[in-house]
Amino acid sequence: MPAPAGTKRVRGVQIHRPFVYGTEAVPFDPANRPKNAPADHTHSWKVFVRGINNEDISYWLRKVQFKLHDTYPNSLRMIEGPPYEVEETGWGEFEIAIKFYFVPESTEKPQSIWHGLKLHPYGDDIEGKKERREMVKSICYEEVLFNEPVEQFYDVLTGGGAYARGKAGAKMGKASARGMPTAEIPERISKDNVYSREQESRELDRLGVAIKTVENQIAEEKKRLIEEETKLAELEKTEGRPVNKKR
């Protein structure tokens, strides 16, 4: 029996889509506090989900729910369309649950990730960053993987119309009007976006160096172990084996 419309999956196919998510926070300027902020609040912050290089991801992402700390009024914030973000003020750091709702054609269940809101500088030069009241960013790259998407969602993701119309190479669907949907990330790092092939290859170089270092350390340790074992064997020859006393 054929599967009901909209539930037939494209077998053996996985499609991924990259995105970034995270938080940005700045301490209040004491001379210019936001007017409506409660007296104990110290920072303005924002949590967001967006496409790489601000690419439109609304063709696969329908809406996003941000679950804030219970101390916030209406702590469940549903954002129905881009930009998927919540701006707030507060005094404390906490874990934000970010729930992704995919477009209805996908028939996919919502998925959640968690992200720690960072208000306070971390890494190098913490004192300097505090003094300059620098923005504290905590941003991650991630990819959502659609495993064997249903045919109509496959069309949405790829901008084709092959499955919906039952023939390959047919005219482009609606999505193509907005530019061909893609999982490609930019070639080069730019002022507003680091997530690129260039960044990826730098990261791979760093990993390569780290792997070499670890391999060298392992080789050193093995050499040392062999030396120690040789010494022990010699000692056993001259002094005899140590007696293991049971306690």
Ligand code: SLL
């Ligand atoms: C904790 N990390 O684990 C803390 C909680 C709460 C954050 C941080 C203000 C909410 C409001 C706010 O910053 N909450 O009163 O509007 O206990």
